[in-house]
Amino acid sequence: MTAIDWKGLPFGYFKTDFNIRCYYVNGEWGQLEVSDSEYITMHMAATCLHYGQEAFEGMKAFTGADKKVRIFRLDENGKRLNRSASGLMMPEIPADLFRKAILKAVSLNIKYVPPYGEGASLYIRPLLIGTGAQVGVKPAKEYMFVVFVGPVGPYFKEGFSPVRMQIVKDYDRAAPLGTGSIKVGGNYAASLRASERAHDEGYSSAIFLDAKEKKYIDEAGPANFFGIKNNTYVTPQSVSILPSITNMSLRVIAEEMGMKVEQRHIPVEELAEFEEVGACGTAAVISPICKIVDRETGKEFIYCKDGKAGPVSEKLYNKLKGIQEGLEPDKYGWITVVE
Ligand SMILES: *Cc1c(COP(=O)(O)O)cnc(C)c1O
Numbered sequence: 001m002t003a004i005d006w007k008g009l010p011f012g013y014f015k016t017d018f019n020i021r022c023y024y025v026n027g028e029w030g031q032l033e034v035s036d037s038e039y040i041t042m043h044m045a046a047t048c049l050h051y052g053q054e055a056f057e058g059m060k061a062f063t064g065a066d067k068k069v070r071i072f073r074l075d076e077n078g079k080r081l082n083r084s085a086s087g088l089m090m091p092e093i094p095a096d097l098f099r100k101a102i103l104k105a106v107s108l109n110i111k112y113v114p115p116y117g118e119g120a121s122l123y124i125r126p127l128l129i130g131t132g133a134q135v136g137v138k139p140a141k142e143y144m145f146v147v148f149v150g151p152v153g154p155y156f157k158e159g160f161s162p163v164r165m166q167i168v169k170d171y172d173r174a175a176p177l178g179t180g181s182i183k184v185g186g187n188y189a190a191s192l193r194a195s196e197r198a199h200d201e202g203y204s205s206a207i208f209l210d211a212k213e214k215k216y217i218d219e220a221g222p223a224n225f226f227g228i229k230n231n232t233y234v235t236p237q238s239v240s241i242l243p244s245i246t247n248m249s250l251r252v253i254a255e256e257m258g259m260k261v262e263q264r265h266i267p268v269e270e271l272a273e274f275e276e277v278g279a280c281g282t283a284a285v286i287s288p289i290c291k292i293v294d295r296e297t298g299k300e301f302i303y304c305k306d307g308k309a310g311p312v313s314e315k316l317y318n319k320l321k322g323i324q325e326g327l328e329p330d331k332y333g334w335i336t337v338v339e
Contacts, residue, residue, distance in 0.1 A: 006118035009153035011283060016109040016150055020101045023131075024091050024143035032101055034108065040144070045133035047140040053130030054185040055084035058282045059245075061106050061113055061122040061149075061338065064326030069113050069338040071124070072282075072324050074102055076245050076334075084182040085128055089139035093128065097145075099336075102126065105147040106338050112151050116325065123152040123283075154284060160317060162290030162304040163204035165220060165279070167268065168194045169296050172211040173219055173240070180219070180240030187242075188222070195221055205279065207292065209268065210238060217266040220289075223281035225266070226250065227274035228312045232260040234274075246280045246320070252332065253319050259312075268294065271301040276310030286317045 021033045047053040057080065061071045078098035085092050102124060106113070114120035126147045132140030154160075171194040174180025174187050191206070198206040198221075205221030217225050217236050224244040226235040233254035235247055251261045271277070271292060279287045288309035292301040303310065309317075322328035323335070 004112070004114075004151060006114045006120045006151070007153075009114070009120050009151055011123075011152045011154060014112070014150035014152070016112045016148070018105070018108040019146060019148040020105045020108075021147075022093075022097065022101060022145040024145070029091070029093065029097060029145070032097070032104060034104070040146070042131045042144075043133040045135055047130030047132060047134050047138075051130075051134070051137055052184065052186045052189075053088050053090055053140055055081060055088060055090065055128045055183055056185065057081045057124075057126040057183060059102075059124045060152075060282055060324070061124060062324045063113050063116045065116050066326055067116070068326060069106065069110065069122075070324060070326055071102065071106065071336040071338060073245050073249065073334050074099060074336045076248070077126070078102075080183060080243070080245065081126060081128060084184055087179060087182040088130075088184060090128055090130060090143055093145055098126070101145065101147045103336070103338060105149050109149050110338070112149065114151050120151055120153050122149050124149045152283075160286070160288070160309060160314075162288040162307060162309055163279075164202065164291045164293070165205050165207050165289050166198045166201065166203040167207045167209065167292060167294045167296075168198070169209060169214050170194075171206075171208070173208040175211050176239050178240065180238075181242060183242055191221065201295075203293070204287070210265075211240060215265075215267055217268065217271075220279035223279035223284065223287065226278055226280060227266065227271070228259075228276040228310065229274045230260075231258070232262055233316075234262045234264070234266060236266050237263045238265075244281050246282055246285060249320060249323075249334065250280055250286070250316055253316055257315065257319070274301075274303070276313050277301075277303055278309075278313050285320055286313055288313045 082092040130140030132142035224247040290304040
């Protein structure tokens with residue numbers, strides 16, 4: 001293997017040696033299989049291709065200063081995949097099978113886990129798809145569960161430095177009673193047009209508003225939104241956002257730091273009152289936001305001074321990273337050490 005330039009890694013696909021697969025046939029999950037192929041062969045009438053029976057997860061493994069490899073909140077990701085599965089009429093994956101698949105995928109590719117201090121990590125991508133053939137709209141009878149991994153750099157090329165985001169009102173990502181709260185490809189398909197336009201117009205992401213009233217902040221592209229004011233961590237309460245495990249963890253950390261935590265509607269006008277705002281998710285942990293522009297009105301909300309993240313965002317980020325890298329105690333059982 002030629003040496004990997006850990007510091008230069010993008011957030012993207014990286015070929016590793018093995019992936020894990022498991023098939024659901026005749027109403028039950030089979031054994032975990034190890035594959036060295038990057039490809040999947042399937043029936044052309046598979047429901048994942050036609051009717052969007054597809055859900056995925058994203059989590060990370062980190063090398064700590066002590067050289068141990070730690071996976072962050074593995075079981076919580078498994079629970080969320082099962083909520084997504086159930087939302088799309090796919091079979092759930094037993095917690096034990098999920099855990100074994102993830103651990104196997106990481107240990108078989110352990111040489112691809114970036115060393116401590118390179119700002120990189122191993123991204124873990126579990127995928128659940130309907131592979132059975134259907135032409136009428138019905139759930140498949142057969143499914144495939146895949147786990148692949150790959151080393152990644154920071155999600156936003158700016159890393160932990162503030163980005164610009166754009167509020168859009170002419171597209172919705174998810175409907176209130178739709179699939180916004182589960183991690184399925186269809187939500188991403190629905191968000192591509194607005195996201196690509198935001199990129200073209202110089203923003204790292206689009207911010208979607210609640211689809212019904214178009215008043216409240218919903219999702220910050222592929223991440224949850226939060227704002228900080230008066231020692232309070234505020235994050236949207238909404239039926240159409242994906243419950244981010246990073247956000248869930250930050251709420252616990254914020255409380256531990258003596259902050260108040262509020263989950264409630266955040267009207268667009270309130271953006272003017274925040275001291276700091278950011279987006280959170282596995283890929284970036286926290287992406288501090290420097291500037292938000294309302295695409296329709298042109299109104300601007302500006303947060304950072306001299307292009308730097310705010311002190312509260314930085315403290316939250318360091319604390320969470322510290323737990324992921326084993327520098328802070330794992331008080332809540334969030335970590336699985338890869339033996
Ligand atoms: C995955 C995802 C997030 C972030 O969730 P984490 O569990 O923190 O990685 C946020 N929003 C959307 C739409 C997502 O798909």
